[in-house]
Amino acid sequence: MNLIIMGAPGAGKGTQAELIAARENIPAISTGQILRDAMKAGTELGNVAKSYVESGGLVPDEIVIGIVRDYLVSDACKNGFILDGFPRSIAQAQALEDMGVKIDAVLSIEVDDARIVKRMSGRRVCECGASYHVDYNPPAVADVCDKCGKALYIRKDDKAETVINRLETYHSQTEPLLDFYRERGLLVAVEGQEKVEDTTELVREALSKIDK
Ligand code: AP5
Numbered sequence: 001m002n003l004i005i006m007g008a009p010g011a012g013k014g015t016q017a018e019l020i021a022a023r024e025n026i027p028a029i030s031t032g033q034i035l036r037d038a039m040k041a042g043t044e045l046g047n048v049a050k051s052y053v054e055s056g057g058l059v060p061d062e063i064v065i066g067i068v069r070d071y072l073v074s075d076a077c078k079n080g081f082i083l084d085g086f087p088r089s090i091a092q093a094q095a096l097e098d099m100g101v102k103i104d105a106v107l108s109i110e111v112d113d114a115r116i117v118k119r120m121s122g123r124r125v126c127e128c129g130a131s132y133h134v135d136y137n138p139p140a141v142a143d144v145c146d147k148c149g150k151a152l153y154i155r156k157d158d159k160a161e162t163v164i165n166r167l168e169t170y171h172s173q174t175e176p177l178l179d180f181y182r183e184r185g186l187l188v189a190v191e192g193q194e195k196v197e198d199t200t201e202l203v204r205e206a207l208s209k210i211d212k
Contacts, residue, residue: 007109009166017084026080056165065095105210106181111192124152
């Protein structure tokens with residue numbers, strides 16, 4: 001399955017992408033996580049990305065398009081992939097089409113802005129990529145990752161004012177992609193629920209109906 005997951009910041013893209021990836025045994029490619037890893041490692045990519053990510057804007061198209069292109073031609077993606085957080089602009093979607101990669105479906109997880117703000121304040125993440133929520137998806141031991149045992153922390157871009165900017169960026173630059181994919185008959189929309197497992201069930205049901 002070649003799947004794109006869309007949704008506002010904090011809609012649950014990463015959470016659902018990891019679950020689908022484990023179920024389907026395909027990689028989930030999160031451009032946000034790739035950029036955060038590069039920022040942490042202090043690479044040239046990370047240094048360029050930092051100001052965009054930390055202010056809640058989009059990293060320039062040509063940079064993320066290059067990253068995704070490299071992943072999609074790698075062996076890891078030969079049996080399918082999930083794109084989490086890409087494309088995020090019409091230019092990125094067009095570049096993906098130009099790569100000639102067949103997309104089976106575009107899953108949009110829909111959550112309203114007020115619930116997003118509430119969710120982001122409770123998110124805790126691990127450097128291994130795992131993500132939790134203090135109320136909705138807590139780790140077994142508070143502030144410790146279930147997967148690798150490291151200490152959890154709050155993402156810098158989860159500050160309230162940055163979340164507002166990220167939502168604005170989503171509505172102005174990314175939301176138009178819903179029509180782009182609706183016109184191509186690829187859009188599958190699911191309403192994000194209050195509980196992770198309820199959203200997972202809706203996603204599973206929606207994806208069971210798509211042609212692969
Ligand atoms: P990215 O990392 O993609 O951030 P995002 O889109 O803002 O999404 P998040 O990771 O914040 O949230 P999510 O939807 O994955 O939700 P999650 O599952 O964690 O990008 C970060 C930045 O990188 C961007 O702002 C941009 O600067 C840059 N960037 C990335 N891609 C780019 C691109 N293509 N082009 C240009 N720039 C790019 O869930 C959120 C929280 O809610 C968690 O705590 C979770 O446990 C909880 N939760 C999840 N589901 C539920 C549920 N159903 N009920 C209750 N709680 C839930």
